[in-house]
């Protein structure tokens with residue numbers, strides 16, 4: 001059976017193709033269109049998935065959209081009418097945004113793909129999140145918790161999934177919290193207040209939180225009072241996201257926390273104002289963690305299952321995930337590589353396959369590499385056009401050469417195989433560097449990633465050696481598989497891991513599994529033999545404001561436009577002659 005899943009129209013559109021219950025291809029539209037967080041209907045992603053599967057649209061058994069547009073429209077309309085006339089301007093904007101292609105999804109799919117309407121299915125948004133988390137995890141039954149900004153009405157759900165070896169799969173969402181009460185919206189409101197772009201800047205809030213103290217935790221708790229059933233609500237007088245598109249927090253919010261940060265002002269942590277923003281970030285982070293832990297503990301008691309699958313954009317919060325693993329009572333915590341809306345394309349296809357059509361369960365490959373492949377020949381051609389030498393190197397020699405470059409301070413673009421689904425580069429579209437000195441972090445932040453200095457870089461370590469360098473709780477290696485948890489760096493290693501140790505002594509570690517990414521795993525071991533520490537700095541291969549590179553042409557273009565020294569595509573390698581000049585210039589300075 002051939003099922004195409006689609007997520008679109010909010011942020012991070014994506015498509016995924018499932019053939020006989022197993023993913024064949026999945027990719028975010030941004031990786032092909034080159035527009036970051038592209039929310040358009042993902043025609044390029046769909047086309048690529050079909051091409052990869054060798055299918056024409058009429059060979060599909062079903063096309064599944066990741067949410068119910070009419071239900072979402074109902075939520076938007078109801079919310080705006082409740083706030084009318086205050087919502088007058090937002091109303092006009094929302095109508096413009098919603099009425100039109102977003103609501104007539106069935107028509108778009110039918111007309112653009114030529115698929116008959118009877119083959120077009122819809123899942124609920126959080127059902128797609130839950131399926132993406134549960135059906136991809138190596139567990140037969142688990143509790144499920146999903147949390148994001150909002151889908152149709154639900155913003156958080158708890159439930160249970162079962163994949164028996166000899167019977168039909170089940171996925172039950174037992175309860176939900178409904179819009180406007182939303183942990184995702186709570187965090188996004190603080191993201192906006194702190195001057196970062198919503199849906200993108202949430203990482204920055206988490207990074208900034210490490211510099212602060214949660215001195216405003218009591219104030220944040222006033223914003224999210226607990227409800228009698230153990231869940232939470234938002235005290236709506238502090239918010240405006242549900243009534244206006246202008247801003248998400250109210251004047252009363254500002255009375256509690258002080259003036260919002262102007263996005264154009266840099267955050268100076270040496271000033272009282274800068275520290276106030278860090279303290280506010282630390283406070284919302286703490287309260288989010290408290291809420292999630294309480295919800296998860298209650299679910300653990302209720303369902304008495306040892307495993308928890310976590311989905312939705314909130315599951316990208318690695319600090320909260322680590323605390324959930326350590327404190328919720330669950331023995332194992334599974335977070336998929338794409339817990340956000342992009343992963344819903346795959347989730348929606350899985351809902352259709354396992355639940356709608358009742359197809360038998362299949363154990364899915366436990367990796368995120370479902371995107372377009374890189375071609376070594378493309379790099380050779382591009383380099384040749386530029387007059388740069390492109391060396392095709394035998395595997396062992398390639399690893400040796402890259403290790404030598406890394407050990408001497410080079411920044412290496414590392415591309416191999418199929419690209420990652422989800423926001424994290426996990427060794428197929430990565431920028432790699434030595435993790436030892438703080439100067440490397442500053443160089444990457446200033447010259448390549450061009451981002452705020454308070455944002456940390458992640459380390460990658462062979463899974464079997466992770467515990468030596470990082471304090472991982474039981475289950476931590478699994479959580480680190482897709483870089484989903486933030487854990488302390490062991491104090492004795494912090495001086496040698498400065499570029500990947502955050503100000504609070506933690507790191508968002510990737511525990512690299514030999515079967516999932518064998519070349520990257522081998523590279524880490526080889527680097528360990530050379531430097532004494534098998535850890536590399538691993539950050540996504542992209543420049544600020546651009547999506548992660550997908551094909552060799554984007555990798556090469558990024559290599560040429562930034563302060564990188566070496567580019568590896570498969571077994572081909574290009575070196576920038578400029579690297580030595582830069583070093584000499586630095587030495588002279």
Ligand SMILES: [Fe+2]
Pocket residue numbers: 125129148149150151312313340341
């Ligand atoms: Fe979502």
